[in-house]
Amino acid sequence: MKFVNFIYYVSDTQKVETIRPLHRAYAQGLRDQGKLVIAGPFRDGAGALMVYEAESQQDAEALAANDPFFKGGIWMKYEIHPWEIVGVNHALMPEPSSK
Numbered sequence: 001m002k003f004v005n006f007i008y009y010v011s012d013t014q015k016v017e018t019i020r021p022l023h024r025a026y027a028q029g030l031r032d033q034g035k036l037v038i039a040g041p042f043r044d045g046a047g048a049l050m051v052y053e054a055e056s057q058q059d060a061e062a063l064a065a066n067d068p069f070f071k072g073g074i075w076m077k078y079e080i081h082p083w084e085i086v087g088v089n090h091a092l093m094p095e096p097s098s099k
Contacts, residue, residue, distance in 0.1 A: 001053070002037060003060035004083040007069075008047040010076045016045075022068035035063060047075075051083065 009016055030036035030052070037051040054060040060080050069075055 002083045003052045003054050003080050005050040005064055005078055005080045007075050008077040009074055016074055019068055019072040026068050
């Protein structure tokens with residue numbers, strides 16, 4: 001089941017950049033395990049969106065709680081909701097970034 005996580009960051013951009021490599025490594029690990037569907041930061045720096053593959057809300061919450069950004073106090077606020085994909089335009093989807 002898919003779960004979307006709407007995340008809002010603290011305004012301390014230096015702190016975000018310091019922890020970002022750990023967060024990206026964690027996200028890559030989730031992707032490699034088939035637990036991260038799609039993710040990326042908002043272009044304005046306000047936060048990010050992550051879509052998890054999880055068995056339950058509790059499992060999705062655990063994925064979020066283990067994120068270095070969460071543990072490091074980067075997430076000012078977040079909301080996780082079950083999500084249903086009803087359509088995808090693959091022509092508009094970018095290639096995954098290795099950043």
